[in-house]
Amino acid sequence: MSSYFKYTGNELHFGLNPKSLSAWTKSYQGPAYIYDLAIIADRYSKMKSALKGVDLYYAMKANSNIEILKFLQKMGCKIDVVSLGEIERALQAGFAAKDIVFSGVGKTVKEISNAIDLSIHQINVESLAELVRICEIAKSKNKQVAIALRLNPNISIDTHPYIATGLHENKFGIELSVLEEIKKFLLQNRQHLSLKGISLHLGSQMLEFSGLREALQILKKVYLDLKLQYPELHRFDFGGGLGIHYESTDLKKEEFLLAEYAQVIHQELSPLGAELQSEPGRWLVAHAGLLMTEIQYLKPTPYKNFIIVDSGMNHLLRPALYEAYHQIYSTRENSDKPVNSYDVVGPICESADFFGKSRSLHETQAGEFLVIADTGAYGFSMANTYNLQSLPQEIVFDSRD
Numbered sequence: 001m002s003s004y005f006k007y008t009g010n011e012l013h014f015g016l017n018p019k020s021l022s023a024w025t026k027s028y029q030g031p032a033y034i035y036d037l038a039i040i041a042d043r044y045s046k047m048k049s050a051l052k053g054v055d056l057y058y059a060m061k062a063n064s065n066i067e068i069l070k071f072l073q074k075m076g077c078k079i080d081v082v083s084l085g086e087i088e089r090a091l092q093a094g095f096a097a098k099d100i101v102f103s104g105v106g107k108t109v110k111e112i113s114n115a116i117d118l119s120i121h122q123i124n125v126e127s128l129a130e131l132v133r134i135c136e137i138a139k140s141k142n143k144q145v146a147i148a149l150r151l152n153p154n155i156s157i158d159t160h161p162y163i164a165t166g167l168h169e170n171k172f173g174i175e176l177s178v179l180e181e182i183k184k185f186l187l188q189n190r191q192h193l194s195l196k197g198i199s200l201h202l203g204s205q206m207l208e209f210s211g212l213r214e215a216l217q218i219l220k221k222v223y224l225d226l227k228l229q230y231p232e233l234h235r236f237d238f239g240g241g242l243g244i245h246y247e248s249t250d251l252k253k254e255e256f257l258l259a260e261y262a263q264v265i266h267q268e269l270s271p272l273g274a275e276l277q278s279e280p281g282r283w284l285v286a287h288a289g290l291l292m293t294e295i296q297y298l299k300p301t302p303y304k305n306f307i308i309v310d311s312g313m314n315h316l317l318r319p320a321l322y323e324a325y326h327q328i329y330s331t332r333e334n335s336d337k338p339v340n341s342y343d344v345v346g347p348i349c350e351s352a353d354f355f356g357k358s359r360s361l362h363e364t365q366a367g368e369f370l371v372i373a374d375t376g377a378y379g380f381s382m383a384n385t386y387n388l389q390s391l392p393q394e395i396v397f398d399s400r401d
Ligand SMILES: Cc1ncc(COP(=O)(O)O)c(C=O)c1O
Pocket: 059, 062, 080, 103, 104, 201, 203, 204, 205, 239, 240, 241, 242, 279, 280, 281, 282, 283, 377
């Protein structure tokens, strides 16, 4: 069981200082994500101290809840966004424009134009075509734009193929073979484009760092080479991607992993003397959230026992999209009841609509509640209204209060 969950007196408790979930089951009005700010504070402090000297730009795509954003901003975090919607949300949460990095492969004219008007910290450029577009817009406004080149080093990491981003076949980043053309264009357009940094994001849910080290070694050389022609280059953004343990949360192991990650970063990048930036998402917020759902029906068949709940892939897409594993707990321990194997499924008209298959749970019944653990990242932010189901609610608390 994750250290953020424990049963006391038959009731499930959650949080950095675990609190009973019974108040929320009693006032239940439909599926709800519940987030503990104390966990986020703890994770942020741990990451900040491990990655000493690195500016953390939280990847908003992981969780864009406004209270979480305001909280991170107050802790001194900066922000990585991928759309105009996210830029607007960042400003609304109190982030200064100078603390915003704009990533993403498909930035529109409107989005770039707004980012330039705001004079954000940096636009991470993903292609030559995007660079040309940024330059044209900057020219029309008679401005110079701070950019970083997001490079694709063609390095694979051990993760699900849908969240690997640093390979030739991925749409992300600039191929190193295009760099000469990019350099030429930058030289011709210095008045409007200021090359401040290079950036990298190899993919998400990394639990091993040999690929990252290899990518950094390649890009360090590129950085030093570029710096000869572009003395204004002084930032190295190594992206996000640090993974967590979903299957059996071992927080000590995750801290070791963070230390190992920080060591790779420091060993490879400190000698550059560059300003270091990172874009963590999952590691900061995943453990801080759970999804609470009510059991509607038990459906035993000769082949399987189904538990049908009132939330599904519409609220948490990760199992359907990546076959991602999330631990599932009953809010009542019921340890006196026998254990059975269940498929926990939702109401959506798709066979991919499941939260877990063949899960061992104490016998339960309709009207009881389950929680899907570690859903603070890529949970609500990927939720949708498929089948015209409502979006889940979001509840934020601080287990230190
Ligand atoms: C460019 C970029 N930066 C940062 C992140 C955050 O990754 P993670 O949540 O794995 O830390 C992502 C996630 O896809 C990304 O695409």
